Amino acid sequence: MREYIFYFLAFVSIISALMVVFSKNPIHSVLYLVICFFSIAGHYLILNAEFLAVVHVIIYAGAIMVLFLFVIMLLNLNKESEPHKPAIIKFASVISGSLLVLVLVAALLKSENLNLPASTHPSMHSIGMVKDLGKSLFTDYLLPFEISSVLFLSAMVGVVLISKKEA
């Protein structure tokens, strides 16, 4: 049963990710991206990572995509008003996209003989639960956790500084 759920979610996420790129209307792209995020949250649930799934929905679907929707709705981007991109930009984006695919495929091929513990292993069952996650964040990974919080703080200060009218 778990496999069927996985295949369904994988199908939904791939189709919606493709539709993000192919749909002409930017609003549709944003909505497809939201669907894509939901299916990825579903993948996290299959892997027993409840906390990650819920936080993924709160942050990506609930906050970031709403801001995207705001900007696109207020700018009123449409098929007609979208500027035609010059050939050089298309060429550059094809090259950089192919490079990214190359790196991803190489990483996937390499990771085959890493022998990762399967998600069904008993020790992996509870790692996504809030209590265990909190414990490991505040013991094993304390330094990276604190450093990333400093990063967020500085980003927030930067936003306040930029958005002030008289700089």
Next chain:
Amino acid sequence: MLVLNTFANWNWVLITDKLILIGILFAVALGIAAYSTLAERKIAAFMQDRIGPDRAGFFGILQPIVDGVKSIMKEEIIPGRAHKFLFILGPCIFMTVALMTYAIIPWGKDLFINGKPFSLQLADLNVGILYSFAIVSLGVYGIMIGGWASNNKFSLLGAVRASTQMISYELAMGLSLIPIVMMASSLSLRDITEAQAGWNWNIFYQPLAFIIFFTCALAECNRTPFDLAETESELIGGYHTEYSSMKLALFLFGEYVNVFVSATIISILFLGGYHFPGMENLGLSPNWLSIVSICTLFAKIFFMIFVFMWIRWTIPRFRYDQLMKLGWQIFIPLCILNILATGLVMTLFTR
């Protein structure tokens, strides 16, 4: 993940139990939301020294049914230049999302049927509170999509107002609950309820968090004094200006479902959920105790719904800049101070 594992092992007994519970909850939630509309009109009438609706049935008891039939029979208008699919999708998302929070509410103590415990909670997620926040943050989509798809400037402005307000108050709402989570040391609503047995209600320990959460709940539901999304004098009807017939009714009705959800969450987090003092000493059998606990929870919910309505008909509307100032500059610092104070008191007095 309880739900996924249930399906993975094809536990049909559990699945039928849950489906029955879902059916009951659906009927109860919509019934209470329907009668909230009547209650609101009656309370408004009482506060303004009028009689209120009294033609349909005794005391106007059939009024919600009459209203429902009327909205279904009305002509359905989709504006010519509106985006048809999204226009219909907007109210659907709004209503669906409003109903989704019920999955994690513990409605009472377990019932025992043929000696087997029957949990009155659809899913006891160990991230319960976070789940409810995820649902709240999705409520914005229905409003945004509906307002934009109407292709009307007033609708769009109303939608933008409503969603900025909801996003801004989500932050203070989330922060105000952290002290509660710290005290119960769990995110599960069942554990938080169990931690409040007897008189240990969170409202007595965390009055500031209660006030902030309650105000944020008013703002999240877009109700007076924060109903700036539909200020008639500025924006006609707000995001549902272009809507008619049942789709308009879904938006208005979804608001009452949201009020019911908020009242439930407040009762569970701050008013002790299904507990009341001396409940364990009544000497009742487990099944009667369960029924009494359900009634207790619903009494608290109805009281909170009444408070929501009481506020709506007595307090005037805020100005938009006052609203934003209250959310960002007053509530968020107060929440952070509350978290620090709670942490300090907990470390000093529990060791």
